[in-house]
Amino acid sequence: MRTRSERGTGRPDPGLDALMSERRHLINLAYRLLGSLAEAEDAVQETYTRWYAMSRQQQDSIENPGAWLTTVAGRVCLNLLGSARARRETYVGEWIPEPMPAHAEWVGGRADGATADPADRITLDESVDLAFLVVLESMTPAERVAFILHDVFCHSFAEVAEVVGRTPAACRQLASSARRRLRAARPSTTAAVRRAAVVRDFKQAWEAKDIDALIGLLDPDATAIADGGGRAVTFPHPIEGAEQIAYAWREIARHKPDAMTFLERTVNGQPGLVAQQDGVVVSVYAFEVAEDRIKRIWVVRNPEKLRRWTTG
Structure with a gap:
């Protein structure tokens, strides 16, 4: 100095x-x-x-x-x-x-x-x-x-x-x-290329509302957790189990607004997804992938935590 x-x-x-x-x-x-x-x-x-x-x-x-x-x-x-x-x-x-x-x-x-x-x-x-x-x-x-x-x-x-x-x-x-x-x-990890492929396959199965494909990509004991912070609607408690998560994600796809799109994005340096509505990010999805299966999904919808993702 x-x-x-x-x-x-x-x-x-x-x-x-x-x-x-x-x-x-x-x-x-x-x-x-x-x-x-x-x-x-x-x-x-x-x-x-x-x-x-x-x-x-x-x-x-x-x-x-x-x-x-x-x-x-x-x-x-x-x-x-x-x-x-x-x-x-x-x-x-x-x-x-x-x-x-x-x-x-x-x-x-x-x-x-x-x-x-x-x-x-x-x-x-x-x-x-x-x-x-x-x-x-x-x-x-x-x-x-x-x-x-x-x-x-x-x-x-x-x-x-x-x-x-x-x-x-x-x-x-x-x-x-x-x-x-x-x-x-975190006893095991998956190579970055494979993580990206698993997240991409999950997105495609989600958009297709393909329950069997979603279940096949999820670890049987997978958990999904959402953070709305009381400022955005989301599921209030963790969802546990591949089938329960698959059906929940199919419902999300069924009820999404026409103006909402799902996009592949990097979330904290790892493959992830975002939901955009009218061009504004309203949800961020992060994944933990081990042995080619999704073990954890984190959904952030609290707008206070999405300011770095938005244009407004």
Whole structure:
């Protein structure tokens, strides 16, 4: 990071660009920790607020501002995770992490109506796979923070300890526990090409209202979960079993408006589907595929979570 040698000249702080260049990293971190881009943006804003609340002397005493910002953002997210659990207990229906479109499909801009900043876009890799984020929701806040910081962002356990407020050894145990949860929840995976083919076949069977084909693509113990947040109509409880899901999806196809179309899209880096009505995305469908069968379907219809998918 450049020094502030030009301070007092009336010119911009030469360290500002380097400081703000950390924003993309912080957004990526906070989204993985919180499962919500809106909450991630708030957490990063709070982090920068704390930086600028310090005196210039205090700022200059920090040897590595980027590391300081990461530590503070981690602590802010850790606190938010604790309060988020309480908020989600009062959430209407099931809560699903906010789905992200691929970069090329990012058309909505920011929630306040401003043009989308590239720094706001999430790096779409396995660690933002919606199935991965759902498993993270089952972890304790400390497990989630320790695992994401160490296993995803490659911070040492000594650095993780600064965020979590525990010893490095304890943080190592937290990350290990998180890994066990992931392995138990996701014992096998399917190659990306096959996942795309399964989702495409599901779309075609859905549009054809072909019950047998739908059942054949679903794991016998498959589960479908929907998130309307009390703002959109959807099924209120998880649907379990291949036959039950197949019949439910046939009913969706039977009663869909003429102006609604189903399209293949990338959802959090994985093959998925969206429903568009009059050109506006009204539903996002994410899938977990294992051994060429669909094990989980997540349906997000809460419009608050679809702002990045819409044009308005």
